[in-house]
Amino acid sequence: xxxxxxxIAAGALLATPLSxxxxxxSYDAPEGWPAPMAEHNMAMALFDRLEYAVPDKGHEALVWxxxxxxxxxxxxxxxxxxxxxxxxxxxxxxxxxLELLYSRLIADFWELQGGIGYQGGVFSDDHAERGYGVIGLxxxxxxxxxxxxxxxxxxxxxxxxxxxxEYDLRLTQRLYLQPRTEIAVAASEVExxxxxxxxxxxxxxxxxxxxxxxxxxxxxxxxxxxxxGDTADIARHHGDPTEDTGVVAGVSLGx
Amino acid sequence: MTSSxxxxxxxxxxxxxxxxxxxxxxxxxxxxQPAWAVSWGQSSIYAKGIEEGPELALAIRRExxxxxxxxxxxxxxxxxxxxxxxxxxxxxxxxxxxTNLLDEPTSIHWHGLxxxxxxxxxxxxxxxxxxxxxxxxxxxxxxxxxxYWYHSHSGLQEQLxxxxxxxxxxxxxxxxxxxxxxxxxxxxxxxxxxxxxxxNLKTAEGYYNFQERTIADFFADVREKGFxxxxxxxxxxxxxxxSSRDIADVTGSTYTYLVNGHSPGENWTALFKxxxxxxxxxxxGSAMSYFDVRIPGLKMTVVAADGQPVQPVPVDEFRIAVAxxxxxxxxxxxDTAYTIFAEAMDRSGYARATLASREGMEAxxxxxxxxxxxxxxxxxxxxxxxxxHSEMEGMDHSDDMEGMDHSDMDMEGMDHSKMEGMGxxxxxxxxxxxxxxxxxxxxxxxxxxxxxxxxxxxxxxxRRILVYRDLxxxxxWPDRRSPGRELELRLTGNMERYMWxxxxxxxxxxxxxxxxxxxxxxxxxxxxxxxMEHPIHLHGxxxxxxxxxxELIPRKHTLNxxxxxxxxxxxxxxxxxxxxxxxxxxxHMDAGMFRVVKVS
Numbered sequence: 001x002x003x004x005x006x007x008i009a010a011g012a013l014l015a016t017p018l019s020x021x022x023x024x025x026s027y028d029a030p031e032g033w034p035a036p037m038a039e040h041n042m043a044m045a046l047f048d049r050l051e052y053a054v055p056d057k058g059h060e061a062l063v064w065x066x067x068x069x070x071x072x073x074x075x076x077x078x079x080x081x082x083x084x085x086x087x088x089x090x091x092x093x094x095x096x097x098l099e100l101l102y103s104r105l106i107a108d109f110w111e112l113q114g115g116i117g118y119q120g121g122v123f124s125d126d127h128a129e130r131g132y133g134v135i136g137l138x139x140x141x142x143x144x145x146x147x148x149x150x151x152x153x154x155x156x157x158x159x160x161x162x163x164x165x166e167y168d169l170r171l172t173q174r175l176y177l178q179p180r181t182e183i184a185v186a187a188s189e190v191e192x193x194x195x196x197x198x199x200x201x202x203x204x205x206x207x208x209x210x211x212x213x214x215x216x217x218x219x220x221x222x223x224x225x226x227x228x229g230d231t232a233d234i235a236r237h238h239g240d241p242t243e244d245t246g247v248v249a250g251v252s253l254g255x
Numbered sequence: 256m257t258s259s260x261x262x263x264x265x266x267x268x269x270x271x272x273x274x275x276x277x278x279x280x281x282x283x284x285x286x287x288q289p290a291w292a293v294s295w296g297q298s299s300i301y302a303k304g305i306e307e308g309p310e311l312a313l314a315i316r317r318e319x320x321x322x323x324x325x326x327x328x329x330x331x332x333x334x335x336x337x338x339x340x341x342x343x344x345x346x347x348x349x350x351x352x353x354t355n356l357l358d359e360p361t362s363i364h365w366h367g368l369x370x371x372x373x374x375x376x377x378x379x380x381x382x383x384x385x386x387x388x389x390x391x392x393x394x395x396x397x398x399x400x401x402x403y404w405y406h407s408h409s410g411l412q413e414q415l416x417x418x419x420x421x422x423x424x425x426x427x428x429x430x431x432x433x434x435x436x437x438x439x440x441x442x443x444x445x446x447x448x449x450x451x452x453x454x455n456l457k458t459a460e461g462y463y464n465f466q467e468r469t470i471a472d473f474f475a476d477v478r479e480k481g482f483x484x485x486x487x488x489x490x491x492x493x494x495x496x497x498s499s500r501d502i503a504d505v506t507g508s509t510y511t512y513l514v515n516g517h518s519p520g521e522n523w524t525a526l527f528k529x530x531x532x533x534x535x536x537x538x539x540g541s542a543m544s545y546f547d548v549r550i551p552g553l554k555m556t557v558v559a560a561d562g563q564p565v566q567p568v569p570v571d572e573f574r575i576a577v578a579x580x581x582x583x584x585x586x587x588x589x590d591t592a593y594t595i596f597a598e599a600m601d602r603s604g605y606a607r608a609t610l611a612s613r614e615g616m617e618a619x620x621x622x623x624x625x626x627x628x629x630x631x632x633x634x635x636x637x638x639x640x641x642x643x644h645s646e647m648e649g650m651d652h653s654d655d656m657e658g659m660d661h662s663d664m665d666m667e668g669m670d671h672s673k674m675e676g677m678g679x680x681x682x683x684x685x686x687x688x689x690x691x692x693x694x695x696x697x698x699x700x701x702x703x704x705x706x707x708x709x710x711x712x713x714x715x716x717x718r719r720i721l722v723y724r725d726l727x728x729x730x731x732w733p734d735r736r737s738p739g740r741e742l743e744l745r746l747t748g749n750m751e752r753y754m755w756x757x758x759x760x761x762x763x764x765x766x767x768x769x770x771x772x773x774x775x776x777x778x779x780x781x782x783x784x785x786x787m788e789h790p791i792h793l794h795g796x797x798x799x800x801x802x803x804x805x806e807l808i809p810r811k812h813t814l815n816x817x818x819x820x821x822x823x824x825x826x827x828x829x830x831x832x833x834x835x836x837x838x839x840x841x842x843h844m845d846a847g848m849f850r851v852v853k854v855s
Contacts, residue, residue, distance in 0.1 A: 029379055029833070034360070036379035036835065037849045038410070039763045044458045073754045073761070108749050109496060140751065143493040173465045214455070214462050254459070 043070045044254070049207075051250025053084075053223075057241035060087040063248070068255075069103065076103040078113060083122065091126035095119055099134055110139035117152065119193065128192045131155045144168070160186035160195060174211040178219075180204070189230050194238070196230025207248070215254030222247050301340035301420060301438040302515040302523055306333065309347035309397070313338070313363070315385075315407075315417065316356045322416075322444050323511050323518035329416035329444075330357065330407070337440055337516050337540060338405070338419030345400040345426035351393040353385060360384040360409055363393070364794070364835075365421060366578060367403040367562050367812040370395035372832025375794055377408045380835050380851055384409060400425035401562025402536040402580040404440070411449035411542075413841055416516070418442065418540040423562075430729060431558045431567065433534040433584055437525040441548075441575070441597055441606050443510040443541040453842055456504055456753045463506045466603060466626045467498060491631075497750065497786060499628040500601075502711060504753075504787070504842065505543045507604025512544065512597065519607040524614055529590045533610070534558075535583050539575040542841035545600035545788060545815075547574050547713060548581075550593050550610060551621050555583040557721055561811040563797075566727040573721035574600070574709050576790040576815035578839040581721075585610070592616035600712060600788075602626045627712035632705070633786035633818035694778065695823075697737050700724075700803035701780065703821030710788065710817050723802045726809035732799055734827040735806070738778035741823075742769070746816060746838070746848070748785040753846055755785075755838060761847025768853035769836065771828035780823045783816040789843065790815050793852065795834040798824035813839055828854045 045068035053061050061084040069076045078101040085093035101115035113136045120129030136150035148164045166180040184200040207221030224245045227235050232242040306313065316331050332338025343349050355361045362384050364376035374395040378384030385391040406418035420438045445452060455462040468489075476485040492499050517523035527533050535555075537548060549555075549572040557568040559582035567584075575581055575597075587593060592611035599605060602624050609617050700706055706724040713720050748755040755761070771777065779798065781791055790813050797810040801823045808825070816822045831854050838848035 030383075033383045034379045036377055036408075036851070037762045037845060037847065040453070040457075040845075042454055042457050073749075073752050105752065109751055140496050142496060143490075144496050170467055170469045172469055172471070173467060214459055 039072065041070065041072050044068060046255070047251070047253040049248075049250055050253060051219075051221075051248040053246050053248045055241075055244045055246035057244045058246070059089060061085060062087070062093075063250075071103070074105045076111070077101070078103050078115075085122075091121075092124035093122040094127045095122055101134065101136070103138070107139075109141075110137060112136075113138055113150075130193070141165075154190070156190070158186065158188050158190050158195070160184065160200075176209050176211070176217075178207045178209060178221075180207065180223075186231075189234075191234055194231065194234050196228075196232070196234055198230065199228045200231040201225060201227045205248070209252060217252040218250070219252060220247070220249045300436050301440075302517070303335040303337060303419065304333065304339035306339045306341050308341065308343035308349050308351075310350040310352075311341065312352040312354065313341075314354045314356055315361050315363075317358075317415075322446075322513070322516070323520065325446065327444070327446060330361075330412055332417065332419055335516070336416035337442055337513075338417070340420040340422060340438055341405065342422050342424065343397045344424045345397055347397045349393070349395055349397050352390055353393065354390040355385040355387050358387050360386050361412060361417070362407055362409045363405050364408040365393070365395075365403065365405050366792075367401075367580070368395070368397075368421070369399055369795065369797070369830070372795060372830065372834060375834065377794065377835045380794075380833050397423055399423060399562065400429075401559055401564070402438075402538060402582050403562050404538045404540050404578075404580065406540060408835070411453065411841060411845060413540075414443075414445065414449035414452070414542040416442065416444065420536065420538055420540075422536065430564045431534075431584060432532065434531040435527060436534040436536060437610075438515070438536045438538065439525075439595065439597075439608060440515050440538045440540050441544075441546055442513045442516070443505070443544040443599075444513050445505070445509045445511070447509055449542075449841075452505060452509065453845060456842055457846075460751055460753070461498060461501070463504065463508050464498070464500060465506070465508050466601065467500050468628070499630075499633075500626055501750065501786065502626060502629065503544065503599065503601035503603065504840070506601055507599060510544065510599075510604060512541075512546075512599060512604050512606035514595070514597065514606045514608040517608070519605060522617060523608040524616075525595070525608060525610050526614065527587055527610060527612060529588060529612055530586075532584055532586045535585060535595075536580065537575060537583065538580045539577050541577050543577065545574060545576050545790075546597040546606065547572055547600060548595070548597045549573075549621070550585060550595050552593050552618070553585045553587060553610075555585055557725070558582050558584055560726050560809055561813060563810050564729055565725075565809050566729060566807075568721060568725045568727075569719065570721045570725075571718035572713065574713060574815075576788065576813060576839075578790050578792055578813040579811075579815070587612075592618040594618040594620055596621050598624065600710075602712065624712070624714075629711055629786060629818065632820075633711075694738065694741060695801075696805075697735075697778075697825060698799075698801050698803065698805040698808045700801060701821045701823045703782070703819075704802075704823070705817055705820050706802045708817070710815075723800065723815075724804075726800065726802060727804045728807045728809050731806040732797070732808075732810055734776055734825075734829075736776040736827075738776050738825055740775070741778045741780055743780040743782060744769075746781060746783040746785055746789050746791070748787070748843075748848070750785075750787075753842075755840075755843040755846045755848035757848065757850055762849040763847060765850065768833065768851040771826070771852055771854045773828060773831055773854055775828045777826055777828065778823055779826055780821065781814065781816050782821045783818055786818040787840075787843075788815055788817055789848070790839040791837070792839045793826070793834065793836050795830040795832070795852075795854075796826055796828065798826055800824050830854055 047066050049065040063084045065082045067080040069078045080099045082097050083095040099117040101113040103111045103113040106112045117132045117134045121127040132152045132154040134152045138148045141147050145165050145167045151161045163183045169177040182203040186195045189197045203225040205223035207219045209217040209219030211217040226243040235242050329336035362376045362378050374393050375381035400423040403421040405421045406413045514523050590612040595608040597606040709720045709722050744757050747759045792813045799808050799810045834852045836850045836852045837844045
């Protein structure tokens with residue numbers, strides 16, 4: 001597949017003007033009068049997870065799941081990143097994803113997002129690198145399940161998809177239990193990135209958090225993850241476990 | 256003026272002079288002394304001082320003043336926050352000079368006053384606003400009387416205490432008598448920056464709600480009502496991605512609720528002598544908070560709503576929407592103290608004052624009530640497609656309803672009449688049927704209205720709660736024409752994004768004003784498709800609320816529209832010019848629930 005296709009798609013999405021021309025309520029107010037109601041753009045940054053993971057078999061790691069956005073109610077720019085720094089492997093941290101997205105509200109609870117992404121080392125060549133185009137749907141499903149579904153096409157034309165879902169079960173006004181799942185699939189094998197064809201991996205986690213404030217919640221949790229098919233074979237080949245459990249401690253931090 | 260009014264005025268006049276003397280010293284020499292630490296505030300008709308018309312000057316500043324004993328930076332008007340009471344007299348030509356000593360533009364809107372469009376004080380609609388350092392002189396003839404208020408219409412300034420009472424004495428004898436009067440201005444104060452509050456609402460749904468349903472509520476309901484009914488109800492709410500505890504967007508978790516600028520702990524005291532009949536002018540000058548007002552031990556007689564006289568309604572409690580005013584009479588017989596208790600609608604806090612025969616007395620605080628869960632009346636309108644038809648039918652079924660009533664909700668308020676109302680609503684498609692066949696007669700209540708209910712979380716429990724149906728004018732209003740047309744507006748929103756709008760369009764998205772033909776008589780129909788209450792305010796013209804009282808429907812400047820409700824009002828479009836029309840919840844307005852009405 002031509003590498004340019006995803007890039008063009010992503011570029012086209014990004015090029016869509018971020019602030020659509022605001023229609024004026026055209027009553028004849030004299031020149032120089034202010035608009036009676038101002039439209040405010042907002043900015044928001046959130047480490048949904050910033051945690052230290054201690055797996056049973058694999059290596060300990062510092063893991064982040066970050067997103068930030070700027071914009072209005074309908075049009076926004078997102079910066080999203082997930083990654084980890086595996087401890088004691090002598091390598092720098094790695095972006096599993098670093099994405100710049102244009103996002104548009106298409107339904108009450110859903111944003112359509114598209115843009116470009118990068119996978120590879122953070123400030124280093126320790127990890128294999130690739131760029132990709134991404135299109136996704138982020139929102140809240142009925143029953144309040146927060147969902148992020150994304151389709152990626154790499155610069156080599158490799159197609160993969162991921163689905164993340166999480167749900168907050170309120171135990172008290174500040175204590176919550178958060179089941180969380182992540183599923184990755186791919187259309188083709190990319191050994192360099194440990195990606196096999198078909199179902200790659202499933203992860204399920206459960207975190208118990210306490211909202212000290214609405215924007216600061218320390219938590220502890222546990223997870224289970226398993227790799228499947230070709231992906232598992234690749235992992236086995238590298239001597240990595242294909243199924244693991246672990247515990248985490250971290251914070252959810254809004255800025 | 257009647258003899259009784261004169262005597263009333265006499266009392267307040269003496270107090271006024273005393274007040275003036277103290278204020279003269281107080282605002283200059285005492286400087287940092289908070290106004291409510293001065294005892295004059297306790298016996299004067301209004302604690303924050305009085306500015307008497309027809310000519311007066313107001314200076315707007317941002318300054319350090321203590322609120323509830325803590326350092327705060329409110330906006331002050333002539334040195335107090337909330338501002339002084341403005342007293343005008345019907346028939347005067349008011350000349351109000353407003354000087355802006357802020358470092359940003361400001362404005363004052365005279366809420367509920369019928370005046371020329373250029374004097375209405377909405378930047379961008381009636382005038383350019385008042386720039387820093389500038390003085391704007393408002394001039395208008397005072398052609399009405401009653402209890403009103405004033406506030407900034409610039410940005411979020413109202414949240415900073417930029418508001419005050421506006422009382423207009425009647426030129427002719429009023430329909431009721433009283434010996435003494437007190438103003439009770441209810442406000443909600445936050446030490447947070449209002450823009451930070453807005454951002455929290457925009458970026459984190461439920462940010463201020465610390466009364467969400469928890470797993471414990473679920474199990475309590477299961478124990479009480481059974482698993483099936485509980486899970487069915489919770490399932491419906493979850494499916495809609497809504498919270499049945501979403502009653503107030505901004506709550507007591509950040510707000511300190513104030514009476515005349517005083518916190519519950521400071522307990523502002525209004526004095527009386529036993530046997531007197533006292534007029535309480537209650538104004539909800541809050542940014543976001545509805546209150547339920549009661550005085551345990553005293554019956555209140557409602558005699559005016561939104562400044563306009565109504566036939567007396569004796570009540571034990573009344574709900575006051577944001578921006579509404581009610582005048583009530585009370586007649587305490589004993590030399591004792593009574594608590595004036597204004598509980599926030601979501602029960603997350605309260606404002607409190609004391610009515611006492613001497614300073615320092617106080618009465619017990621009533622027991623706090625628990626937050627209610629919204630019921631199906633809120634769901635009904637919001638998201639029909641979220642519920643399939645069979646569920647809807649289940650809802651209309653009175654057996655099921657009864658199950659719901661007792662099972663899930665602490666909603667004694669959800670009585671049988673409400674269910675019937677809902678049935679009606681469910682049957683009715685917007686804009687269908689009888690409208691085509693012919694409009695309802697003037698004054699008749701719209702199907703889907705719930706004027707016989709006070710709203711969420713009030714349990715009458717044998718007590719008398721004021722409802723819109725009770726409001727009845729003394730005589731028909733001057734324009735007795737039938738409406739020439741109907742204009743239907745839907746109140747819409749997206750809670751997740753905190754977007755609020757009319758007909759699904761925020762102010763920034765609409766392409767023109769709502770047009771009223773000069774001198775036409777029209778019916779405005781408001782259909783609330785959200786699950787929040789909205790106090791809808793039309794500037795410049797009265798809205799005659801069609802609450803089923805025929806020719807004697809009351810007229811109001813602010814209409815509370817409950818979730819799922821369909822409310823109508825008759826309007827005579829006699830006020831030429833451009834006027835603001837909006838939800839008076841400050842952050843709803845700022846989020847886009849605002850339109851311009853142009854009369855031409």
